[in-house]
Amino acid sequence: MxxxxxxxxxxxxxxxxxxxxxxxxxxxxxxxxxxxxxxxxxxxxxxxxxxxxxxxxxxxxxxxxxxxxxxxxxxxxxxxxxxxxxxxxxxxxxxxxxxxxxxxxxxxxxxxxxxxxxxxxxxxxxxxxxxxxxxxxxxxxxNGYLKEAPKGTWLRQGDDKTQIVIRARARELVDGSVRLRGVSLFVYTLNAKGVMDFTRRIEANEARLEPGFWRLSGVREATPGAGAIRSDSLSIPSNLDDRTASERFNTPQAVALWRLPATIQRTADAGFSAVPFxxxxxxxxxxxxxxxxxxxxxxxxxxxxxxxxxxxxxxxxxxxxxxxxxxxxxxxxxxxxxxxxxxxxxxxxxxxxxxxxxxxxxxxxxxx
Structure with missing residues (x-):
């Protein structure tokens, strides 16, 4: 039976x-x-x-x-x-x-x-x-048609003392490296009272992510109460790597199951909503x-x-x-x-x- x-x-x-x-x-x-x-x-x-x-x-x-x-x-x-x-x-x-x-x-x-x-x-x-x-x-x-976004691309990086909010008009991947165009960086620094104060704003024509830093070109830097300073290039320290930065651009469907917990943690640490992930x-x-x-x-x-x-x-x-x-x-x-x-x-x-x-x-x- x-x-x-x-x-x-x-x-x-x-x-x-x-x-x-x-x-x-x-x-x-x-x-x-x-x-x-x-x-x-x-x-x-x-x-x-x-x-x-x-x-x-x-x-x-x-x-x-x-x-x-x-x-x-x-x-x-x-x-x-x-x-x-x-x-x-x-x-x-x-x-x-x-x-x-x-x-x-x-x-x-x-x-x-x-x-x-x-x-x-x-x-x-x-x-x-x-x-x-x-x-x-x-x-x-x-060839760049989809890179222009109405709301732009936003990233955030930093540590306990400094936070940098990055906005770019367009982004692309070149040989696996993240490149941003029309970039604005808003730098905040922790003051003696434990509050993040806005300290400077940096505008750049282009920003390319290198190991450990952003390489900016066509730079204009301004601080509160002071005039703008122009320079051909500038390097800004970064704790992002190409994969971490790329994940911020991808939809949750483009992140594998095994990487989702780490992505959720990194997104939350950067101050963005991790709800979709x-x-x-x-x-x-x-x-x-x-x-x-x-x-x-x-x-x-x-x-x-x-x-x-x-x-x-x-x-x-x-x-x-x-x-x-x-x-x-x-x-x-x-x-x-x-x-x-x-x-x-x-x-x-x-x-x-x-x-x-x-x-x-x-x-x-x-x-x-």
Whole structure:
């Protein structure tokens, strides 16, 4: 009996994995096509980029989008697998043999959880590296078009005695080194009362980050109550390195899971909000539960027997609920980034709610 049950569970798992691969292939093709069109419109029309260059940028960008839409892979894939089992009357045979729905749903949920673990440990670093590479290559392809930002680029550095706020009109990476243009540096020094006082402002045409210092060119320096002093070049000590400074430019999606705690600490120490990075960390940790919840939810909407009718409507309701869950997840993420919800609450609430809804429906269907 145990051998039979083991074979049955392996069969259901095999069918589920096949459906997940099919859903992944369909979703990946759609994402690649949409991403290529978007990049061709935003980059290709503004820069001299070849087809192969646009395809390269698409390959770099697409994995991050696929990872965001991965819950739909588990929703549609698992639903596809169980609807097929239902259509072939295999679920009827399982239920007639006295097998509980919990027994053949758990392999799908457990495998989804394991895939979630592999995603955050193996795929996440690869995807974030590709996202960071995409942002760099896009800027390089645009030849400065994207470097001009309406609000400029802001950095902050310093220690217990001195703080420097840096604003730049444009930024770029040259051979892995950070270069800023149209730079303003606001220098604050700790006074005897323990308060940071503004001491000087430095304007520069360009600032390039070297090991241990900023190299400024085309400098104009002013202090309160004194005139401006001009110089061709000036060096300002810095505790930033190229990777640390580049992380300030990147989105949280471009920072790997293992680097997020250190990035959060450095961002907080620099006086900037680390909420987006905290939210990203919690969302990554919640990924295995999210994948398992979507599988349970999909299976729960696919168990109605064909002979009772209404399976198509029930499956359609599951798809609609999946889209509703996606928007709920995005709403929680938005509230988390706005610091309305704590990052932990914003990240873990959607998968927990989805899992509870799935378990509730399963209890209603299986146990009455």
């Amino acid at each position: 145990m051998l039979t049950m083991g074979m049955l569970e392996r069969y259901v798992l095999k069918r589920t994995m096949g459906a997940l691969v099919g859903a992944l292939a369909v979703l990946s093709a759609m994402v690649m096509l949409i991403a290529f069109v978007d990049i061709a419109r935003n980059v290709g029309t503004r820069a001299d980029a070849s087809f192969l260059r646009l395809l390269y940028l698409t390959i770099l960008q697409a994995p991050a989008t696929i990872l965001v839409l991965a819950p739909f892979i588990f929703l549609f894939g698992t639903m596809w697998a169980f609807v097929e089992l239902n259509r072939r009357s295999e679920l009827i045979a399982m239920r007639a043999a006295g097998i509980s729905a919990w027994r053949f749903i758990m392999p799908a949920a457990a495998s989804s959880f394991v895939i979630g673990l592999l995603t955050i440990t193996l795929l996440n670093p690869l995807t974030t590296a590709m996202t960071a590479k995409f942002e760099t290559e896009r800027d390089r392809t645009m 905290k939210l990203r960390l919690q969302q990554d940790l919640a990924t295995p539960l999210l994948f398992a919840a979507m599988s349970v939810l999909a299976a729960a909407f696919s168990l109605r027997l064909m002979r009772l009718g209404g399976l198509a409507m029930l499956a359609g309701s599951g798809v609609a609920l999946g889209f509703g869950f996606f928007f709920f997840n995005e709403l929680c993420s938005t509230l988390g980034r706005a610091d309305v919800l704590a990052p932990f609450v914003a990240a873990w609430t959607p998968p927990t709610v989805a899992l509870l809804v799935g378990f509730t429906l399963l209890c209603y269907t299986e146990d009455g």
